[in-house]
Each structure stands twice: as C-alpha cells, then as structure tokens.
Amino acid sequence: MDAFFASVEQRDNPELRGKPVAVGGSKARGVVAAASYEARKYGVHSALASKIAAQRCPHLIFVKGRFEVYKAVSRQIREIFHCYTDLVEPLSLDEAYLDVTENKISMPSASIIAKEIKQRIFEETGLTASAGVSYNKFLAKIASDMNKPDGFTLITPDKAEQLVAGLQIEKFHGIGRVTAAKMQSMGILTGADLRERTEEELVRHFGKVGRYYYRVARAQDERDVQPHRIRKSIGSERTFDADLTEEDDLLERLQHLSEEVAQDMARLQASAKTVTLKIKYFDFTLNTRSKTYLGEFSSADAIYTIARELLRTPQLPAYPVRLLGISVSSLTYQHDRLREGYQLTLEL
Structure with missing residues (x-):
C-alpha cells in the first residue's frame, strides 16, 4: 500500500x-x-x-x-488477495507476498492478476497500491518499491541480473542501514560489487545471512511464500504528548496497552508465557524488563498485572517517561494445540 x-x-x-x-x-x-x-x-x-x-x-x-481503522482496512485488502490465492504471506498491515502460480481464477498472467488486484483495492477502499511482479520474493519486493505511488513493475528473468547489478546496495531488501554502511566501507556500493564477493567472504563478514546476500546478488531467492508465517511476538507501544511522572498515569497507559495486545492475541488465537515492558525516558534512554511464567496467559488483566509488576520492579521509573510499550512472546497458537492433540472441552 x-x-x-x-x-x-x-x-x-x-x-x-x-x-x-x-x-x-x-x-x-x-x-x-x-x-x-x-x-x-x-x-x-x-x-x-x-x-x-x-x-x-x-x-x-x-x-x-487510528490503528483499529488501519487494521480493519488491512483485513479488507487481504480478503481481496484471497479471492485470487490462499498463498498470501503478510509482512505487515500494508504489505504482503502472493504466490499466484496456481490461482483461483485460472489466469496464466501474474501481471494481469496484479493489475486487477490494484484496481479492486482502489474501487473497494479508495486507496492506491503498488505491485511488483517477478519469479521470486526478493525481485517482487524490489519491483514493488520502484514506481510508487500507484505503481506496477514487472521484472522478467532476462532482465533480472542486469537490474540487480545496477541496484544501490541500500536498496536491497534485507540489507538495513547498518549493514549497508559496512558494505559501503568495504567498497560494495552496488549489486555488481556484491556479486564480485565470494560466498565465503560474505559469510565471514556478515555471518549466515551472507549466503542470502550471495544469492540475491545473482537474482536468486528460493524462499517460498508462507501463508502461515508464525509471529514470534505481539506488542503495542505509545509515545506520549507530555512526559509522564505519576504512577497513576503510567498505570492507566499500561492498561490501554494491555487491552490492545490482548485484542491482537485473541484475533490470532494466541497465548503467551513472557511479557516485556519497554520504557523510554525523556532523554531517550531505553530500559526493558521481562518476566516469563510456566503457565500461559492471554487476557488483558493478566498482561496488565505482569506489566504493572515489571513497572515497579526493581523500582518505579525514576525519570520522566516519554514512551511505554508492552510485548508478549513465547507464543502458542490454537492451531498448534490442535495439531499436538490437546483435549478440548465440548460445550453443549
């Protein structure tokens, strides 16, 4: 989007x-x-x-x-995606991969499908989207960013390697600002420069992800679209209009954050064992506090109780607070329980 x-x-x-x-x-x-x-x-x-x-x-x-509005619109857009394929991998509220190799309308052209989806999004939501079409995820992502807004870009196999070779390294999906700066210090400024490095050299400098850099420099990406990609954490945070110093004000914000996280957990049918509290002070100093339990929880009250305890442990924030955030992790999903053979209670 x-x-x-x-x-x-x-x-x-x-x-x-x-x-x-x-x-x-x-x-x-x-x-x-x-x-x-x-x-x-x-x-x-x-x-x-x-x-x-x-x-x-x-x-x-x-x-x-208005994040509830954005989430609602995102769900509306994903419903459009699923009219064409069930192989939809959301990356965020506003972005997703779709595999349309085999699609529900038996259309042999991915370009026609992408243009039709763009048109339906505009007609049903009043918003524009940009689409990238190619034969792997890396190239499709690169293509989607090339002609925004309201863009459409197709990268065909015969053009892929040449395009990647001329791409600035900071434009590579999966290469962040810090990594890009390190590559630039090594003289790697473009895809062509990256392609000159051996896989062993990239692994030595960047770890296992170096293998990914080696492949995408050659326009290769074997990752499948994963429609059931598991989220490892669920969270919400807020920056306040004025720094907070009073405990009651902090607790009130924690209550709201706990309710937002619990709503997302309910939508995803998830429970958690770990709560992490994020505190950013007036001077941008960041502090995080976590606690893990043996049992699982999913209610707003449980999240709030743990977050409140973390706020007070080892002591209440000593400086004005500009941001609070709550996230939960060590997640278990309902569909995992079903696969593992959990016994369910039947209500008549």
Whole structure:
C-alpha cells in the first residue's frame, strides 16, 4: 500500500488531501509513523523524530494514528488477495507476498492478476497500491518499491541480473542501514560489487545471512511464500504528548496497552508465557524488563498485572517517561494445540 496510514487519513478527511501529513507524534515530540507523499518531498519519513519532521516541513499536519481503522482496512485488502490465492504471506498491515502460480481464477498472467488486484483495492477502499511482479520474493519486493505511488513493475528473468547489478546496495531488501554502511566501507556500493564477493567472504563478514546476500546478488531467492508465517511476538507501544511522572498515569497507559495486545492475541488465537515492558525516558534512554511464567496467559488483566509488576520492579521509573510499550512472546497458537492433540472441552 502507498503511504498506508497517511493515505487512510487523507481518504477519511478531505481537508487533508493534497497536504503534507504525518501520522503519529506532534510538532514538539514523538516519532512519525507514516508520512504522505506530499510530506516526503520535504524529507519527512517514518521513524523520523517529529521535531525534525516539523523543522523540515513547517506546515506539516500531524494526525493521531487510528490503528483499529488501519487494521480493519488491512483485513479488507487481504480478503481481496484471497479471492485470487490462499498463498498470501503478510509482512505487515500494508504489505504482503502472493504466490499466484496456481490461482483461483485460472489466469496464466501474474501481471494481469496484479493489475486487477490494484484496481479492486482502489474501487473497494479508495486507496492506491503498488505491485511488483517477478519469479521470486526478493525481485517482487524490489519491483514493488520502484514506481510508487500507484505503481506496477514487472521484472522478467532476462532482465533480472542486469537490474540487480545496477541496484544501490541500500536498496536491497534485507540489507538495513547498518549493514549497508559496512558494505559501503568495504567498497560494495552496488549489486555488481556484491556479486564480485565470494560466498565465503560474505559469510565471514556478515555471518549466515551472507549466503542470502550471495544469492540475491545473482537474482536468486528460493524462499517460498508462507501463508502461515508464525509471529514470534505481539506488542503495542505509545509515545506520549507530555512526559509522564505519576504512577497513576503510567498505570492507566499500561492498561490501554494491555487491552490492545490482548485484542491482537485473541484475533490470532494466541497465548503467551513472557511479557516485556519497554520504557523510554525523556532523554531517550531505553530500559526493558521481562518476566516469563510456566503457565500461559492471554487476557488483558493478566498482561496488565505482569506489566504493572515489571513497572515497579526493581523500582518505579525514576525519570520522566516519554514512551511505554508492552510485548508478549513465547507464543502458542490454537492451531498448534490442535495439531499436538490437546483435549478440548465440548460445550453443549
């Protein structure tokens, strides 16, 4: 999806259309969660500190995020995907891989399917999407980012290696900012430079992921689309408009976060054994505290009780708090229980 959160806000509020919009944060504090394309022209992007975003674009409009709305729209879009294939691997609320080799409409052209999906998304949600089509996941991902917004890019086998060779290393999916900087310090600036390195050399410098770098430099990626990719954690966090110092205020925010996490767990039919509390102070110092239990839990009350204990252990935060986050891990899913032969209680 194109600038998903910001596009939803512009769709629902006509006064925001055509204007630079940032979802999340405020002119004084916080972090941008998403930026409209009008804002991106000024160098505003996700994960940018709101204060810097406001400096780059003084007329930037900050909008509070509505994550329940974004989740609902995401589910609506995924329903469209499943009209064509059940091999759908979501990466986030606004992105997914689809394997349409065998599809429900018996269409031999992946390009036609992608264009039809784009059209249906626009007709049913009023939002634009960009599609990338190719013969593996790496290339499809690269293609999807090439002509945004409302883009469509096809990478055919005869063009793949040449395209990858000319790609800047920071544009490679799976190579983050830190790794890109390390590669650049080694003289690896493009896909062609990466291809010159041996697999052994890349593994020596980057570990096991070096094998992935070696393959994608040659436009190779054997990963399947995984429709049931298991999430290892579920979480929610908030940056506050003003730093919090009072215990009651902190506990109130923890209650809301616990309810959001519990709702996601219920939707995914998951239970957990570990809770992690994330605390970011006024000076951006980060502190995390975790606790693991033998038994499983999934209710908001249980999550809140554990998070409250973590907040107070070893002591209440000694400095003003700008962000709180709760995540749960050591997850078990209902479908796993069924496969393992758990005995279920039958209610008449």
